Amino acid sequence: MASAEARKVAVITGASSGIGAETAVTLAKAGYNLSITGRDEAALEAVKQECVAACKDHKIEVVITVGDITKEEVAKKIVDNTIAKFDRLDALVNAAGILVGGGAAKLPISDYDKQFDVNVRSMIIITQACIPHLIKTQGSIVNVSSIAGICSFAGATYYCMSKAAVDMFTKCLALELAPKQVRVNAVNPGVIRTNVHKRAGMNEEEYKQFLEHSKTTHALGRVGEADEVAKAIAFLAGADSSFTTGVLLPIDGGRGIMAPR
Numbered sequence: 001m002a003s004a005e006a007r008k009v010a011v012i013t014g015a016s017s018g019i020g021a022e023t024a025v026t027l028a029k030a031g032y033n034l035s036i037t038g039r040d041e042a043a044l045e046a047v048k049q050e051c052v053a054a055c056k057d058h059k060i061e062v063v064i065t066v067g068d069i070t071k072e073e074v075a076k077k078i079v080d081n082t083i084a085k086f087d088r089l090d091a092l093v094n095a096a097g098i099l100v101g102g103g104a105a106k107l108p109i110s111d112y113d114k115q116f117d118v119n120v121r122s123m124i125i126i127t128q129a130c131i132p133h134l135i136k137t138q139g140s141i142v143n144v145s146s147i148a149g150i151c152s153f154a155g156a157t158y159y160c161m162s163k164a165a166v167d168m169f170t171k172c173l174a175l176e177l178a179p180k181q182v183r184v185n186a187v188n189p190g191v192i193r194t195n196v197h198k199r200a201g202m203n204e205e206e207y208k209q210f211l212e213h214s215k216t217t218h219a220l221g222r223v224g225e226a227d228e229v230a231k232a233i234a235f236l237a238g239a240d241s242s243f244t245t246g247v248l249l250p251i252d253g254g255r256g257i258m259a260p261r
């Protein structure tokens with residue numbers, strides 16, 4: 001466990017819920033100081049308390065920045081707050097994201113803009129703001145993509161496209177930053193029990209049916225939990241993956257290797 005002085009620092013977007021929130025707790029347990037962000041201040045406060053409580057043998061510090069990640073000034077504020085508080089940055093976890101369901105034949109182009117604004121454009125903006133600080137520490141970036149970036153699914157066209165863009169961003173940036181010893185990787189989750197589907201419009205009954213159906217679309221016969229993704233993110237963020245960059249790591253219960261027969 002790192003001493004307080006040597007503690008690494010991670011910025012986590014989308015930390016108020018689901019995969020980002022669980023990543024905050026996992027990295028807190030691993031000894032990171034945290035800079036967490038999202039729009040829901042109460043949820044971020046609750047995640048902060050959970051992080052602090054999860055650290056029984058060590059004391060971590062957590063800074064919160066509330067705001068809409070699609071706004072460039074918010075991305076800047078997140079990084080400024082992080083450096084003002086900790087004076088270093090070792091890992092960026094890009095977990096903020098939304099799911100806009102539907103196919104391209106019907107979805108208006110404004111939905112495409114919304115999908116790409118959150119999942120792709122905002123990721124680029126905050127990453128750019130973090131890069132100078134990550135170069136100083138030879139740190140790393142972990143992008144939360146989706147198995148939908150690798151596999152094509154009907155009825156989620158803009159979402160699949162946005163995650164394919166995240167995957168290519170990950171690989172190109174990995175090459176770009178490799179000479180600086182900054183590593184860039186992605187996780188590609190299958191269906192994970194979080195708020196994303198309900199926030200995309202599913203009601204409780206539809207979500208229940210979706211989870212039930214998902215047992216047949218994942219080789220392991222179940223959906224995943226956020227902590228199963230968070231553990232992979234922690235691996236890719238830290239020194240245990242020191243020779244790994246540009247990797248798209250499916251955390252998907254075998255969903256991506258299934259094919260109809």
Ligand SMILES: NC(=O)c1ccc[n+]([C@@H]2O[C@H](COP(=O)([O-])OP(=O)(O)OC[C@H]3O[C@@H](n4cnc5c(N)ncnc54)[C@H](OP(=O)(O)O)[C@@H]3O)[C@@H](O)[C@H]2O)c1
Pocket residue numbers: 013014015016017018019020037038039040041043067068069070095096097098099118144145146147188189190191192193194195196197199
């Ligand atoms: N759950 C799955 O099945 C699954 C599968 C594959 C990939 N993923 C990806 O995993 C990532 C995390 O999603 P999740 O499943 O954990 O969903 P979630 O529980 O809905 O969490 C989404 C997070 O993104 C944040 N967010 C969304 N729009 C934002 C905005 N405009 N500004 C700031 N923060 C914003 C939310 O924060 P606020 O509400 O506080 O703004 C929240 O913290 C997403 O990129 C998603 O595409 C999820």
